[in-house]
Amino acid sequence: MVSRVRSFNRTVTQRAGALNDAFLSRDRPLGQARLLWEIGPDGSDVRRLRARLDLDSGYLSRLLRALENAGLVIVEPSGADGRVRTVRLSAAGLAERAVLDQRSDEAAAAVLGPLTPCQRARLVQAMAETERLLTASAVEVAERDPRHPDARFCLQAYFGEIGRRFDGGFDPARSLISDDEMTPPAGLFLVASLHGEPVGCGGIRFRTGAPAYIKRMWVSPAVRGLGLGRRLLAELEARAVARHAPAVQLETNRTLSEAITMYRSAGYQEVAPFNDEPYAHHWFEKAQGDNWREG
Amino acid sequence: MVSRVRSFNRTVTQRAGALNDAFLSRDRPLGQARLLWEIGPDGSDVRRLRARLDLDSGYLSRLLRALENAGLVIVEPSGADGRVRTVRLSAAGLAERAVLDQRSDEAAAAVLGPLTPCQRARLVQAMAETERLLTASAVEVAERDPRHPDARFCLQAYFGEIGRRFDGGFDPARSLISDDEMTPPAGLFLVASLHGEPVGCGGIRFRTGAPAYIKRMWVSPAVRGLGLGRRLLAELEARAVARHAPAVQLETNRTLSEAITMYRSAGYQEVAPFNDEPYAHHWFEKAQGDNWREG
DNA sequence: TGCATTCTCTGACTATAGTCAGGCAATCGC
DNA sequence: GCGATTGCCTGACTATAGTCAGAGAATGCA
Numbered sequence: 224m225v226s227r228v229r230s231f232n233r234t235v236t237q238r239a240g241a242l243n244d245a246f247l248s249r250d251r252p253l254g255q256a257r258l259l260w261e262i263g264p265d266g267s268d269v270r271r272l273r274a275r276l277d278l279d280s281g282y283l284s285r286l287l288r289a290l291e292n293a294g295l296v297i298v299e300p301s302g303a304d305g306r307v308r309t310v311r312l313s314a315a316g317l318a319e320r321a322v323l324d325q326r327s328d329e330a331a332a333a334v335l336g337p338l339t340p341c342q343r344a345r346l347v348q349a350m351a352e353t354e355r356l357l358t359a360s361a362v363e364v365a366e367r368d369p370r371h372p373d374a375r376f377c378l379q380a381y382f383g384e385i386g387r388r389f390d391g392g393f394d395p396a397r398s399l400i401s402d403d404e405m406t407p408p409a410g411l412f413l414v415a416s417l418h419g420e421p422v423g424c425g426g427i428r429f430r431t432g433a434p435a436y437i438k439r440m441w442v443s444p445a446v447r448g449l450g451l452g453r454r455l456l457a458e459l460e461a462r463a464v465a466r467h468a469p470a471v472q473l474e475t476n477r478t479l480s481e482a483i484t485m486y487r488s489a490g491y492q493e494v495a496p497f498n499d500e501p502y503a504h505h506w507f508e509k510a511q512g513d514n515w516r517e518g
Numbered sequence: 519m520v521s522r523v524r525s526f527n528r529t530v531t532q533r534a535g536a537l538n539d540a541f542l543s544r545d546r547p548l549g550q551a552r553l554l555w556e557i558g559p560d561g562s563d564v565r566r567l568r569a570r571l572d573l574d575s576g577y578l579s580r581l582l583r584a585l586e587n588a589g590l591v592i593v594e595p596s597g598a599d600g601r602v603r604t605v606r607l608s609a610a611g612l613a614e615r616a617v618l619d620q621r622s623d624e625a626a627a628a629v630l631g632p633l634t635p636c637q638r639a640r641l642v643q644a645m646a647e648t649e650r651l652l653t654a655s656a657v658e659v660a661e662r663d664p665r666h667p668d669a670r671f672c673l674q675a676y677f678g679e680i681g682r683r684f685d686g687g688f689d690p691a692r693s694l695i696s697d698d699e700m701t702p703p704a705g706l707f708l709v710a711s712l713h714g715e716p717v718g719c720g721g722i723r724f725r726t727g728a729p730a731y732i733k734r735m736w737v738s739p740a741v742r743g744l745g746l747g748r749r750l751l752a753e754l755e756a757r758a759v760a761r762h763a764p765a766v767q768l769e770t771n772r773t774l775s776e777a778i779t780m781y782r783s784a785g786y787q788e789v790a791p792f793n794d795e796p797y798a799h800h801w802f803e804k805a806q807g808d809n810w811r812e813g
Numbered sequence: 814t815g816c817a818t819t820c821t822c823t824g825a826c827t828a829t830a831g832t833c834a835g836g837c838a839a840t841c842g843c
Numbered sequence: 844g845c846g847a848t849t850g851c852c853t854g855a856c857t858a859t860a861g862t863c864a865g866a867g868a869a870t871g872c873a
Contacts, residue, residue, distance in 0.1 A: 352644035
């Protein structure tokens with residue numbers, strides 16, 4: 224399998240690499256073109272760009288100056304924070320970006336060009352599958368403090384979403400778990416990131432000799448269908464096993480049907496309510512060790 | 519479809535680009551590492567390397583010198599031609615290349631790592647399909663004189679192959695077509711290339727008011743299954759149409775079963791022998807205009 | 814044999830990518 | 844209010860990639 228992946232890398236970097244460079248190298252250096260592209264039609268904060276492109280602040284500053292001198296971008300102080308600066312494309316910058324866009328379209332069309340319609344359809348489908356799975360593999364899962372900005376972002380997104388989905392809304396204050404309980408050694412909190420941006424989370428609380436308790440499982444809509452929920456769950460379960468938890472418990476709301484399906488297919492069995500979580504309709508449990516009788 | 523291709527390019531250059539760079543950038547500059555890799559365990563002519571990597575001769579010379587000074591390669595005069603020099607890896611160079619190889623393996627394994635076995639299988643399959651079709655799309659077809667080195671290469675390969683496959687061998691001298699007949703204006707010859715290397719060919723001879731005659735269709739074993747035979751055939755037919763040929767004819771040997779299948783599925787109908795080609799067992803014809811009655 | 818070509822190498826360049834240290838202003842936290 | 848931090852900028856670097864012109868030796872061709 225590894226050799227297949229390598230062979231793919233080789234072919235694709237030859238082909239797509241050529242594409243990418245061609246689309247960028249108009250008459251402008253690649254770095255500038257990439258930046259121009261990344262700024263986007265709606266503009267962006269300089270620090271966002273720095274994080275996204277992973278550039279040295281000095282280098283980015285210089286690139287921006289070059290684009291500014293070329294009349295392609297306008298750099299202004301951001302309203303809220305006087306230190307932050309925002310960049311947006313000027314009319315000329317937008318035009319330039321449109322050209323890049325068109326070149327990119329043409330390059331992509333040139334890939335499809337020599338193929339028969341049937342081959343094209345198959346290629347596009349295979350590309351979509353490859354892309355989805357490569358994206359899934361690019362997601363990184365790491366332990367984080369629940370108070371970490373990335374964790375907070377996920378939790379806010381989670382609360383926002385269930386607030387919209389639960390029949391009577393959702394009030395985090397009524398919840399049965401606190402940040403402290405998902406912080407070592409009482410428990411832990413996992414955040415999944417894609418290209419540095421948080422896209423999913425899940426927390427667990429350990430109780431000596433008793434089932435571990437999973438809470439706050441969330442996957443960003445942007446990456447759903449990549450198996451991330453299952454992966455987070457597996458990672459949490461692995462940590463429960465490492466802590467000798469005999470089983471893992473969780474509960475969920477009836478409106479979260481995908482989650483319920485996922486829990487069932489991951490081996491969770493519905494059990495009688497083991498707590499009085501006000502928003503729960505289903506309680507699940509999965510044995511982890513040999514020392515737990517099926518409930 | 520174009521946007522799907524672009525999205526793929528974006529994702530994959532991020533991911534595979536990182537891969538490729540990571541695998542190369544050990545402590546050596548990327549250009550040197552790529553060269554080290556490309557020299558391969560069996561060594562290579564300098565001019566081959568220059569063609570394959572598409573490098574400036576001065577630049578390549580300098581890269582070789584750097585590798586030589588580092589004790590990784592040995593550059594010697596080639597035996598046959600005093601101008602040409604050959605490069606081979608020293609023991610240290612082989613070791614270095616093995617390290618690159620291993621890094622590359624590790625990088626590929628890291629892609630598969632976060633996925634479930636099922637996802638891995640799907641990814642590998644989708645990658646293989648994408649690679650096959652991207653390769654197919656990278657093949658370029660161009661008119662060439664049959665005496666051009668690339669054309670000669672294909673013809674030699676073709677003669678060699680049918681010499682092995684035909685029951686009683688094959689003698690090109692007994693063939694019914696000459697180079698002149700596949701040269702404009704009498705006819706033309708197409709050569710398919712992949713990354714500059716010839717991988718297929720096909721010739722056609724025109725006869726005013728009579729069917730055009732296709733000959734010397736060959737596809738390198740390395741690229742079989744990519745639809746290149748069909749593509750060459752379609753290109754030849756298009757040129758026959760442009761020359762107002764009412765139909766296209768060809769004949770083939772019974773041992774070339776894949777070719778026979780391909781001709782049939784491309785719309786060719788078997789007809790009575792229209793010539794006395796000594797090596798033929800099947801004669802095919804396909805109408806191109808409206809002014810040709812089915813044979 | 815003589816002339817053009819091929820192959821490799823050297824020297825002299827340029828441009829891009831990227832790093833590092835430090836400075837200045839705005840903001841945050843106590 | 845004050846110190847630490849953040850965000851952006853400038854200056855001074857280095858290294859890599861790549862180009863261009865030309866030299867010198869070997870070879871091919873007439």
